[in-house]
Amino acid sequence: AALRSIGDGVISCTADGTVVSLNAVAEELTGWTTAEAGGRAVEEVFRIVHAQTRQAIAPPVGRALREDRVVGLANHTVLLGRGGDEHDIADSCAPIHDVAGVVAGAVLVFRDVTEERRQRERLRASELSYRNQFDLSSVVMLLVDPADGRILDANAAAVDFYGYPRGQLMAMAVTDLNLLPAAEVRQAMAAISPERGQRFQFQHRLADGSVREVEVSSSLIQFGDRTVLHSIVFDTTERKRTQEALRRSDDQQRALLENLPVGVLIVDPASRVIERANDYVVALFGAPADRLLGRRCHALLCPADEGACPVCDLGQAVDRMGQEMLRADGSRLPVLKTVTRIVLGGQEKLLECLVDVSERVRAETALVEVADRLKLAAEAGSVGIWDYDVAANRLIWDDLMLRLYGISREEFVGAYDSWLERLHPDDRTRCDMEIQMALAGEKGFNTEFRVVWPDGSVHTIRALARVQRDPASGRPRQVTGTNWDITAQKQTEQALRESEANFRAFFESVTDMILVGTPQGRVLFANASVTRKLGYSQEELTGMHILDVHPADCRPEAEAIFAAMFRGERETCPLPLARKDGSLLPVETRVWFGRWNGADCVFGLAKDLTAEQEAKQRFERLFRSNPSLLALSVLPDRQFADVNDSFLKALGYCRDEVLGRTAAELNLFPCPDQQAAVLEELSRTGRVDDREMQVRRKDGELLDGLFSGEVISSQGQQYLLTVMVDITRRKVAEQKLASEREMLENVIEGTHAGTWGWNIQTGETVFNETWAQIVGHTLADLAPISVKTWELFTHPDDLRRSADLLERHFAGEFPYYECECRMKHRDGHWVWVHDRGRVI
Structure with missing residues (x-):
């Protein structure tokens, strides 16, 4: 009777494993009654299998009888009921002894643990879900031993925030992070009750030594078989800095609130009542402020359902959304609303900003119309x-x-x-x-x-x-x-590209050097300019690599530049080419893919820059050696980019004192009116000629100068090139020159030689009548006379050599300028003349 009344299933057996009786629980779980099971083998009534493998398991009765001891079942055992139902069970079997101590039978006790298993599985699933949320959360989370503060676990966000390697962080305690004394930290942990969590304001030190203000929300949770402290750490450093700044600048905030061209509302987050509204939002609303103040913002502006405020109810830090504002007259105004939490006067408030976007909405509508028109254009x-x-x-x-x-x-x-x-x-x-x-x-x-x-x-x-x-x-x-x-x-293009004969004829007619190569860079064709300027024959060029026409030390760089040009990242290559004799030829090279004789190829075009470089070098020599004061300034700031030696010597400066500064900063011009007049003419005409101005030396001495200037462009940048001739002693020089000229003319009068004079400072040029007669003219024919007159009559092939010799004489390389050149006579023939002179 006792066995029948207990809550576990009980089956009693004889010594040979025959069923004697079942209690009510055993009858319900097995599906057999005592009357049906009596006399049957226990294996027939109590059928069990492994829960996972589904393999049959022998009842423990036989083992208990054989070994005369209590035998328990392994885990994961399932009882198969007579009606096909299944139950997870736990059981044990004990032998029964008679008065003589002999084994007379066995009693099998088992219970249904199905619900326990389900609860364990739910618990494991819950713990796994918590673990996933813990590990994957972007919020800093720590699991802490509440007894000693040791860090038991930390998620990835915590590792990133504190900056320690995960292993090092797991070996630390929260007292290692907190700036408070360890005793105070432990006291704070002890104050956390199991019923409710606590929120703390701490300062934590990161791995890099920086200190962050944090808000820590901690609560005791059951994790596995132990109670741990679950802490969520929020970095409030910036928020506290902002709060402090807001407290210090309350007056500025008030002024800003009233003067911003944006609608601003201050709302109590608990009651959602509008407490303040600036004039701009009142104007947007279209009614006096008292129609807004004291009313719930939800009733006017927020489209969310009651209790679903994104900031107050859903925990969002900021709510940014576009919506319509209901104005006092019932019309709707498109606005962009931003809501964020702020602290005013130590109290948390909601700052709502409203921007009238009606113009933007109209613009977006127009944009849609433009997109429609674009689609029509694409279709057309x-x-x-x-x-x-x-x-x-x-x-x-x-x-x-x-x-x-x-x-x-x-x-x-x-x-x-x-x-x-x-x-x-x-x-x-x-x-x-x-x-x-x-x-x-x-x-x-x-x-x-x-x-x-x-x-x-x-x-x-x-x-x-x-x-x-x-x-x-x-x-x-x-x-x-x-x-x-x-x-x-x-x-059409294919027909043109595949006409190699036409290409060859065209390539041979141009002066630029053109190479055609395979996609791998082997030369297929070179025009006559290549053979003429580089000194290679067509046979030598054929089969060479295009890079071989560059100096050996430049080829890797040239290859990289060509690759960038093929990718569209560069347009030209500035590296020189190497002639067959090893000398260098300055060029600008372009390359592109194309077709040659029906096959893919690479085209290369190199422009000879020899003339340009010579011109640049001549300009540089003239600039440096010119006795006049030359300056180059960057526009529009007019900062000096370069000055020549004459400039520095005449004004008493060193180069570092001038470059990067303006004439105003150096206080060069003592007469602002003169400078203003020159600048006005430059802005109007782009140049100014022979304007007398005074200029101040570094030591304060004033010089008289004759200024000319012109605005020039180079590589997309505008510059002002100015020339100053020091005419402080010009009058004395002119008187002396007049006297010397008169004496010279008297001396030359009987020599029948043509004479000329060129005042480098003023540009004045004088020829005598004999000079004019050499070219078959009179002075009257040649008027007005200038240096251009001499250039007009000099043979072009001799002009460059003559100019070079003249520059070298100016530079002091020769004591005299001396040159034999051809002058064109009036009747068309060339007259050889011996031209000689020197600077005085």
Whole structure:
């Protein structure tokens, strides 16, 4: 009777394992009554299997009888009921002894543990869910031993925040992070009750030594078989700094609130009542302020349901959304609303800012209209538009794209590989590479390729695309592009490109050096300018590498520059070419891909810069050696970029004192009116000639100068080039010159020689009558006379040599200027003259 009344199932057996009786629980779990089971083998009534493997398990009765001891079942045992139902059980079996101590039978006791197992599984699932939330949360979380403060676990956000390696952080205690004494930290932990958590304001020191203000929310939780302290750490450093700044500048906030061209509301987060509103939001509302103040913001502005405020109810830090504001007259005004929590006077408030975006809404409407017109324009121009979702590997085509590829909407699969398959086999690898380069950010996608229609016809497509990237990671997100058919254009171009004879004739007619090479860089053709200027024969050039015409030490750099040009990152290569004799030829080189005799090739065009460099060098020599004061200033700031030695010597400065400063900063001009007049003329005409101005030396002495200036451009930058001739002693020099000229004319009168004089400072030029007669003219014929007169009559081949000798004389290299040159006579023949002179 006792066994029948207990809550576990009980089966009694004889010594041979025959069932004698079952209590009510055993009858319910096995599906057998005592009457039905009596006399049957226990294995038939008590059928058990392993829960996972489903293999049959022998009842423990036999073992208990054999070994005369209590035997328990292993875990994961399932009882199979007679009616097909199953129960997770735990059981044990004990032998029964008679009065003589002999084993007379056994009693099998078992209980249904199905619900216990389910609870354990739910607990494991709950713990796993908590673990996932703990590990993956972006909020800093710690599990702490409440007894000694040791850190038991820390999520990835905590490792990132504190800056310690995970192993080091797990070996620390919260007292190592907290700036408070360890005793105070332990006291704070002890104050946390199991019923409710606590919130603390602490200062924590990070691995880099910096100290952050933190808010720690801690509560005791059951984790596995122990109670731990779960702490969530919020970095409040910036918030506290902001609160402190706001407290210090309350007056400024009030002024800002009233004067901002933005609607501003201050709302109590608990009651949602509007406490303050600036004039701007009152104007937006269109009614006196008392129609707003004291009313709930939800009733006027917030579209969220009651109790679902994004900031107050849903825990968002900031609510940014566009919506409509209901004005006092019932009209609706499009606004952009921003809501964030702030602290005013030590109390938390909501700061709501409203911006009137009605103009933007109208602009967006107009933009939609423009997009519609653009779509119409694309359709009119037969331009197909496509999008490529990189992550999903999915293409989106409009109807024009389908027409360009000769397929229907049903035939369009939308996968990237299906697009490649429709390309001409010879273009697939290149186009795939160009797409990948565009996705990698190495170049833009601007290409041409051929597509093969289902009917076998081949069409040439031009394609442009732009890659849109994720702002945070920089990874490609989407590609948007266009296609249009250029088959007719390419057929025309193909005919022209494949006419090599025409190309050769054209290349031979130009003075620039042109090389044609294979895609690997081997020379196929070079025009006559290459052989003439570099000294190689056509046979020597054929088979050479294009890089071989560069100096050996420049070839790696040239190869890198050419690669950048092919990617569209550069336009020219500034490196020189090497002649066969080893001398260098300054050039500017451009390269591009093309077709030559029906095959892919590389074109290279090199422009000879010898003349330009010589001109630049002449200008540099003239600039440096010129006796006049020369200065080059950057516009519009007019800071000195360069000055010559004459400038520095005449004004008493060193170069570092002048460069990068302005004339005003150096206080060069004592008469502002003179300078203003010159600047006005420069801005109006771009140049000024022979304007007398005074200039102040570094030591304060004033000089009289004759100024000329001109605005020039170089490589997109404007400069002011000014020339000053020191005329302080000009009057004395002119008197002396007049006296010497009179004496010289008297001496030369009987020599029958042509004479000329050139005042370098004033530009005045004088020829005598004999000089005019040498070229078959009179002085009257030549008037007005200047240096240009001499240049006009001098043979062009002699002019450069004469100018070079003159510059070298100015530089002090020769005591005299002396040159034999040809002068053109009035009747057309050339007259050889011996020209000699010197600076006095």
